[in-house]
Amino acid sequence: MWQPPQREQQADERESSRAEEAEDKKDMQQRDVYQPRDTHMASGELNALLGRGSEFEGKLAFEGKVRIDGTFTGEISTNDTLHIGEGAKVSAEISCGTVIVEGEVTGNIKATSAVELHRPAKVRGDITAPSLMVEKGVIFEGRSKMESLEASNVVTLRAAADED
Secondary structure (H helix, E strand, O other): OOOOOHHHHHHHHHHHHHHHHHHHHHHHHHHHHOOOHHHHHHHOOEEEEEOOOOEEEEEEEOOOEEEEOOEEEEEEEOOOEEEEOOOOEEEEEEEEEEEEEOOEEEOOEEEEEEEEEOOOOEEEOOEEOOOEEEOOOOEEEOOEEOOOHHHHOOOOOOOHHHHO
């Protein structure tokens, strides 16, 4: 009975193991990319990061927690948490649930939950939030209004009969 030479068998085995490795790697990458959102939300991990040296201009809307350590220009909106890290430079109108600032912000901040300014933060703009915490050493140039945003949007309606 004829048998193929050993070299061909070894080459076939190497090719099949490479194909299996490539498929395993592809599966792992897909698992990393397509993890359900609930996993991130429950663990309190970051959903996105704009790292040091990165620059972005535009509108940012997200769910979960996002950290900016680079440069951002534009608009930011979410009901969740925005963390502006030390060294970050943000020039934006910000509307979030919670905003934590350690870097530089130029623009107005509106929060439905809280704003925290930690040293060495520099904020130039108005802040509207039900809770504001300013750590010693922070530079804040602007106005603060501590009220719930929901309350500020309430419009009192009167019935037509009340005017008679």
